[in-house]
Amino acid sequence: DSGVTQTPKHLITATGQRVTLRCSPRSGDLSVYWYQQSLDQGLQFLIQYYNGEERAKGNILERFSAQQFPDLHSELNLSSLELGDSALYFCASSAGTSGGLYTDTQYFGPGTRLTVL
């Protein structure tokens, strides 16, 4: 158990809909990362938050948005869903306190499997 929790585990929805994925980081971790893994692909970095502020953006679509709340949990909002958005969405957290943040070990949650029909 990594200490990172994600809800829900599975989500089935229709095209055009909007969903929200939730992530609670490990206790004390300040950074939260969101990744998308499509079938048989590597993980694609979407976005990172550090202590409530957006820190880095990757290949995140404009239809997607995220935020990190004062209690450090994070939500990823996916709107106007398309069939191609079906994927595993992982959240990870890291301490974010070391001098070289890009070398922080990231701890992953179990993921949310999104199916868009």
Add this chain to the structure above:
Amino acid sequence: DQQVKQNSPSLSVQEGRISILNCDYTNSMFDYFLWYKKYPAEGPTFLISISSIKDKNEDGRFTVFLNKSAKHLSLHIVPSQPGDSAVYFCAASYMDSNYQLIWGAGTKLIIKP
């Protein structure tokens, strides 16, 4: 543009033998490399990392080798155990990469009894 490549989708190894997983990268700015292991229905778990100032890092049965001139790294598992059956991802980053990890597509390792 795949900056991190794992060219073997799967690898089968006899229990007790050495497993060698390979990873190639194209971006010469990468200076930090990691291996993660992933079981089905779970998130990736950090295994071992290596900085570009080293060419080898060991942690128990796991050793990562880095060949900067060839832009190649490998993960050696000795001896291989049934619990090592999983998907292994190679990832890389560098200081100005906006804290992003760039991931390979993974190699599924199967340990045969």
